Amino acid sequence: MKERTRHPDPSDAPSSRSKAGRDLKSAIGVGVGLGALTLLCMLVFPILWYPLVAFFLGLGMWEVCTRLRDKGFVIPRALIIVIGEAMIWASWPFGAKGLVAAYVLGVLALMYGRLFRHGTHSAPHNYVRDTAVGLFVLTWIPMFGAFAAMISRIDADGATPRGSLYIVTFMLCVVASDVGGYVAGVLFGKHPMAPAVSPKKSWEGFVGSLVGGIVVGTLCVTLLLHHLWWMGPILGVLLVVCATLGDLVESQFKRELGIKDMSNLLPGHGGVMDRLDGMLPAAMVTWLILTIIHSTGAV
Template sequence: MTRDPHRPEPLGSGRPPARTRAGIADGPGGTEEHPAPRRDPDTGPLVRIDQPPVPPRPAVGPSRGRPRPVAGPETSELRRDDERTDAVPPAPGGPAVEARDHGPGHEEAPADAPLTAVPDALGAEVTGEPPQDTPSGAPRAVGRAGRDMAAAVGVGLGLGAVVFATLLLWRPSFLAVVTAAVLISVFELSGALEKGGHRPARTPVLVGAIAMAALAWTRGPSGLVIAFLLTVFAVLLWRLGDGPVGYLRDASAAVFVALYVPLLAGFAVLLLAPDDGAARVLTFIGTVVCSDVGGFAAGVLFGKHPLARTVSPKKSWEGLAGSVAACVLIGTLLITLVFDGPWWGGVLFGVAIAVTATLGDLGESLIKRDLGIKDMGDLLPGHGGLMDRMDSLLPSAAVAWLILSMIAPV
């Protein structure tokens, strides 16, 4: 009976391996787990003809990056981010792709970068994108938040001037500003959802947004709720025209837009409606701004412990503490001096606004990461879209109206 030369010899047999008896020895570097290619005395090493040979790669220390496939036909070989190679084998019929040699001073990107580097205000150290250049060729001044800080400050001051002017000159003009901001935000959020595969109906939501602002101004909370319910009903009917495929997905997305933007913005209109509405709106907006400023300052100076690493890596527990401290200070001053309310009411107002504004910011960051985008739009230089500035204001408006209705009733 002929013995199979490739079957392993039993342990302790004392006979040399079948490969050695046949005159075929392992090449240099062969091991038990990964033997070198077999070498025939007449034809030389056996090489697969359906794949070009891959040159050996020099070892560069312990691999810490994630393995990723190497370009090549029908290969399952993995390569780690911190390994280097002189060239990638060309595909059959295609040109060779040479690896870039960045020089000895080049530092590789961190291997533990997030899987989706599309945060909401993250710098180049997270997104991996260099700062954009100005038309003159000089790089823009980008701060730790990954934004053009000069443009961001200028736009913020401009928006603040519009708010102050409309509130102090004629209150109904601020209602027009809120309605315009809501319509633009609906467009931006709907467009972002479309990039994620959803198709929210914009027309009924836009019409409903105008109705919610008008009825909140004229009829109060009941008018706002009724307008929202009618908007939801209109969305469900509107989507019927496109058939059953994706009905639940698209209708849910449109209802989410109606709830997130015009309904929450309607509480800002409810704050504006009383005779002292200008003071109430300024108290609400001023406290939210203090939350952002206090959180940013404390995060830059003392931030070490991430608050939600997978959602917004720049936010820290120290920044949240700074937001709470700033909001409590400004809230206590405004509630006691402007509305003659109790000091504990100012503390409650400040803590609630700080927490709500932070949760609103994190919520929109979570939405943008899920959709794979960095900003909701590009309307405001240094900020992104208008919706990117409404994220902390929208949920805080509802909380501000509720607390002010209790501690400073009309």
């Protein structure tokens, strides 16, 4: 009997894709570039932190609104981006009060704009659905993201502003959480955390994130901020929990829209929101804890 010739399978070829399904070479290259840009803004030109955050949040809003419009949602993309940027920049001089004021004005603009989209003689269709989704986008991206920008303003009125130290603390904790979760998930991940939402996220990865966040949070609070060590584990745990829930929210968002990535803007990562999903809610709780640390004074 003639032996059947086996044709090569493309999947047999060496691949740079990781167990998580990403192109590691591209992902690492883009990650290093983004990290270098962030460090430049944090340490060399700290005044650029706000523009950097505003720029990436603007891209995130564009991605999400575009995806929603592709699926039939009536979303005023330009208006949402304008409102979102106004929220971010209002927090520069006015802090949380400016952020909330801009958010409320944006909510009114969305509610009334959607109500009269077709004039006063034509009833809107899917009004509640589209308005609710618009409010979700404003809350999810610019509301949470503005707290990342405001971390740089925590000590803005001090004799020696230490905003860069707070930003470094936030970013190092985020990186430690991501790396710890990735390594533990790839090496030991066997028990899915929420398989109906994100099948690849495991409890082992969550534990790895906790370890990374707690260790780095403790080191940063102790060595950089010179505060009581036990504030570090609190910061690490809350940041990791919020980041994990943020990942799950985006996973469910993409699942309902039937998409894998928000866009292809970042090779090896997907879209901007595929990188910011966990950082946004984590930024809010980090701002809160670091504000408490600052208000209680250094030890």
